[in-house]
Amino acid sequence: xxxxxxxxxxxxxxxxxxxxxxxxxxxxxxxxxxxxxxxxxxxxxxxxxxxxxxxxxxxxxxxxxxxxxxxxxxxxxxxxxxxxxxxxxxxxxxxxxxxxxxxxxxxxxxxxxxxxxxxxxxxxxxxxxxxxxxxxxxxxxxxxxxxxxxxxxxxxxxxxxxxxxxxxxxxxxxxxxxxxxxxxxxxxxxxxxxxxxxxxxxxxxxxxxxxxxxxxxxxxxxxxxxxxxxxxxxxxxxxxxxxxxxxxxxxxxxxxxxxxxxxxxxxxxxxxxxxxxxxxxxxxxxxxxxxxxxxxxxxxxx
Amino acid sequence: xxxxxxxxxxxxxxxxxxxxxxxxxxxxxxxxxxxxxxxxxxxxxxxxxxxxxxxxxxxxxxxxxxxxxxxxxxxxxxxxxxxxxxxxxxxxxxxxxxxxx
Amino acid sequence: xxxxxxxxxxxxxxxxxxxxxxxxxxxxxxxxxxxxxxxxxxxxxxxxxxxxxxxxxxxxxxxxxxxxxxxxxxxxxxxxxxxxxxxxxxxxxxxxxxxxxxxxxxxxxxxxxxxxxxxxxxxxxxxxxxxxxxxxxxxxxxxxxxxxxxxxxxxxxxxxxxxxxxxxxxxxxxxxxxxxxxxxxxxxxxxxxxxxxxxxxxxxxxxxxxxxxxxxxxxxxxxxxxxxxxxxxxxxxxxxxxxxxxxxxxxxxxxxxxxxxxxxxxxxxxxxxxxxxxxxxxxxxxxxxxxxxxxxxxxxxxxxxxxxxxxxxxxxxxxxxxxxxxxxxxxxxxxxxxxxxxxxxxxxxxxxxxxxxxxxxxxxxxxxxxxxxxxxxxxxxxxxxxxxxxxxxx
Numbered sequence: 001x002x003x004x005x006x007x008x009x010x011x012x013x014x015x016x017x018x019x020x021x022x023x024x025x026x027x028x029x030x031x032x033x034x035x036x037x038x039x040x041x042x043x044x045x046x047x048x049x050x051x052x053x054x055x056x057x058x059x060x061x062x063x064x065x066x067x068x069x070x071x072x073x074x075x076x077x078x079x080x081x082x083x084x085x086x087x088x089x090x091x092x093x094x095x096x097x098x099x100x101x102x103x104x105x106x107x108x109x110x111x112x113x114x115x116x117x118x119x120x121x122x123x124x125x126x127x128x129x130x131x132x133x134x135x136x137x138x139x140x141x142x143x144x145x146x147x148x149x150x151x152x153x154x155x156x157x158x159x160x161x162x163x164x165x166x167x168x169x170x171x172x173x174x175x176x177x178x179x180x181x182x183x184x185x186x187x188x189x190x191x192x193x194x195x196x197x198x199x200x201x202x203x204x205x206x207x208x209x210x211x212x213x214x215x216x217x218x219x220x221x222x223x224x225x226x227x228x229x230x231x232x233x234x235x236x237x238x239x240x241x242x243x244x245x246x247x248x249x250x251x252x253x254x255x256x257x258x259x260x261x262x263x264x265x266x267x268x269x270x271x272x273x274x275x276x277x278x279x280x281x282x283x284x285x286x287x288x289x290x291x292x293x294x295x296x297x298x299x300x301x302x
Numbered sequence: 303x304x305x306x307x308x309x310x311x312x313x314x315x316x317x318x319x320x321x322x323x324x325x326x327x328x329x330x331x332x333x334x335x336x337x338x339x340x341x342x343x344x345x346x347x348x349x350x351x352x353x354x355x356x357x358x359x360x361x362x363x364x365x366x367x368x369x370x371x372x373x374x375x376x377x378x379x380x381x382x383x384x385x386x387x388x389x390x391x392x393x394x395x396x397x398x399x400x401x402x403x
Numbered sequence: 404x405x406x407x408x409x410x411x412x413x414x415x416x417x418x419x420x421x422x423x424x425x426x427x428x429x430x431x432x433x434x435x436x437x438x439x440x441x442x443x444x445x446x447x448x449x450x451x452x453x454x455x456x457x458x459x460x461x462x463x464x465x466x467x468x469x470x471x472x473x474x475x476x477x478x479x480x481x482x483x484x485x486x487x488x489x490x491x492x493x494x495x496x497x498x499x500x501x502x503x504x505x506x507x508x509x510x511x512x513x514x515x516x517x518x519x520x521x522x523x524x525x526x527x528x529x530x531x532x533x534x535x536x537x538x539x540x541x542x543x544x545x546x547x548x549x550x551x552x553x554x555x556x557x558x559x560x561x562x563x564x565x566x567x568x569x570x571x572x573x574x575x576x577x578x579x580x581x582x583x584x585x586x587x588x589x590x591x592x593x594x595x596x597x598x599x600x601x602x603x604x605x606x607x608x609x610x611x612x613x614x615x616x617x618x619x620x621x622x623x624x625x626x627x628x629x630x631x632x633x634x635x636x637x638x639x640x641x642x643x644x645x646x647x648x649x650x651x652x653x654x655x656x657x658x659x660x661x662x663x664x665x666x667x668x669x670x671x672x673x674x675x676x677x678x679x680x681x682x683x684x685x686x687x688x689x690x691x692x693x694x695x696x697x698x699x700x701x702x703x704x705x706x707x708x709x710x711x712x713x714x715x716x717x718x719x720x721x722x723x724x725x726x727x728x729x730x731x732x733x734x735x736x737x738x739x740x741x742x743x744x745x746x747x748x749x750x751x752x753x754x755x756x757x758x759x760x761x762x763x764x765x766x767x768x769x770x771x772x773x774x775x776x777x778x779x780x781x782x783x784x785x786x787x788x789x790x791x792x793x794x795x796x797x
Contacts, residue, residue, distance in 0.1 A: 078461070
């Protein structure tokens with residue numbers, strides 16, 4: 001799957017180039033790089049406002065070697081719809097992928113309406129949600145995809161709080177409820193699985209939804225080198241089930257190869273460190289373990 | 303200094319931003335992000351199995367190398383020194399060293 | 404060919420003649436008939452376009468933004484709340500320099516909710532960078548849309564154009580409209596859209612990048628210049644149209660019986676019809692009175708307005724919108740234009756009338772003229788209030 005990157009010159013020819021201002025260890029930039037390797041140059045991309053947009057296109061510089069457009073926070077899917085419509089009517093759609101990208105807030109919160117509209121109208125668009133579980137670009141505020149008990153700057157832990165008191169929104173299920181041809185969840189921790197899923201979207205006409213777990217160094221508060229490890233632990237603990245679904249029905253799941261307790265995942269991240277301070281925190285960890293257990297049961301991850 | 307550099311870049315490329323702020327493709331390459339790093343990887347080429355994982359996992363895409371000859375390296379103009387390649391190398395053949403500034 | 408057409412039919416027919424490739428709209432009264440007619444044209448194959456039925460005005464504007472960035476001609480229409488919901492995207496379209504044309508079926512803004520006509524909605528977008536043209540009648544609405552594309556797509560302009568037509572008063576009213584018989588003539592007037600930068604896989608550019616403090620000011624300066632300089636292009640578009648189709652309703656402004664006038668009524672949109680009737684009668688009675696029509700509200704034709712008004716005693720501005728906390732909008736801008744050129748001989752009085760669809764009758768206008776000629780420097784006073792209602796306890 002991976003294109004041959006044999007020399008330094010090869011690295012400079014990537015469709016998503018280095019030179020962007022993403023944080024050291026950013027899993028989102030890793031995911032974008034991997035995704036673009038599969039999608040190829042006949043791709044037109046949109047990005048919602050967010051980290052990716054800001055760090056990849058600081059005028060006059062751009063990391064994109066494909067046509068790319070950013071408009072607003074909530075309209076990535078609608079912009080992509082317009083692009084797809086323009087390509088259809090001018091007969092240029094065949095052989096061109098329309099990619100619509102946003103973060104978790106731009107997808108599941110402010111951009112949900114535009115996304116649902118794009119699904120329902122059946123545009124031939126691949127929508128990718130880079131899920132880092134909070135509004136990282138604005139400084140780690142809570143979003144609808146922030147996991148249970150996570151510290152964010154607007155759901156801080158405190159004397160009487162363990163952080164975000166609501167479970168993560170089941171966004172892939174919302175996509176599946178639209179009965180779109182393809183929905184998948186992937187992770188920056190499993191690049192081959194991610195690339196396989198992206199490749200699959202190339203053969204499917206209609207709306208496709210792909211959600212990718214992308215750990216965030218400053219937001220999740222861990223050392224940059226742990227980005228992949230943490231992403232893998234999310235999957236192995238059952239907190240981030242990876243699966244594929246077609247027309248609303250799950251068709252495959254990535255089985256857990258070596259099950260780990262959620263504690264292994266939580267303890268590496270500063271956003272959960274308040275759970276390790278006292279007995280009450282332990283009870284909270286048990287609740288998170290229960291979420292993981294339920295996921296394992298529901299998706300058949302073992 | 304950074305500002306002056308940017309002005310020079312602007313002039314050199316004669317960017318016509320009469321029609322909004324449109325950027326040329328891949329122009330971010332002019333931004334050498336190597337200055338971000340405090341650590342730098344060393345590819346030891348001792349136990350390398352040619353698994354390509356360092357290429358896959360590099361968030362910047364600066365690692366390159368040949369599976370067949372099992373020689374990998376990176377572009378130090380851009381490497382931000384995150385250390386993921388060293389952390390994830392299955393045979394510990396990459397090591398991080400502090401950069402003296 | 405002369406036809407009796409509802410305003411919405413006239414507009415949709417003129418849009419058909421411009422052959423947009425992507426149309427996207429969300430229904431809102433009183434814009435609905437326009438987009439219904441267009442949908443029917445697409446359904447019948449009379450217009451070869453993608454009609455994207457979106458889930459909101461925000462997405463409607465976003466769809467045409469995306470399509471326009473691909474280099475195709477696009478169209479949307481809305482009104483009132485819909486326009487306010489689009490506002491964010493309209494600013495974006497202007498900043499990205501995309502030649503989208505949209506119709507605003509002018510309607511009052513909530514609360515209280517009102518589906519009836521005034522101009523508060525489009526006034527809210529006066530600083531957005533979109534060109535605003537205002538139609539007086541169905542014929543002008545028809546002609547103005549074709550001119551709008553000519554203006555928007557000029558390489559020196561590249562900006563969205565809002566064509567404002569009074570909701571119901573024009574959109575739902577039948578008038579005689581002379582339509583263009585041959586689409587080839589429109590094609591000649593309006594050649595295919597040819598954009599310098601588009602989303603093209605063979606020539607990839609990045610659109611909508613981050614404008615840091617080191618570049619933002621200059622991008623807005625460019626935008627400001629583009630809309631200011633569009634004045635001459637609006638004039639050219641009107642003159643070329645006249646030459647080709649024999650129709651002319653003014654360019655930036657238009658004057659009516661102003662030659663020797665002491666008093667001039669200034670207004671925009673459909674109310675001009677009623678005003679002209681009143682002026683005709685007053686002229687017959689020997690009163691030196693005329694009408695100044697503002698056809699382009701943005702860019703604001705300050706020079707042209709000052710030239711037209713500089714020898715006048717009284718300018719009575721009828722406004723169908725109000726800047727709450729300030730007063731008149733159009734009157735304030737006219738006074739500013741005069742002040743800037745140190746002309747203090749013109750007495751400008753601005754009156755807010757007809758909000759939320761309240762009829763502006765000939766009698767209102769007679770009464771207003773009598774009152775206004777006795778007053779000085781009125782800044783957006785409400786006129787035509789029902790005092791009985793104001794003092795009533797429900």
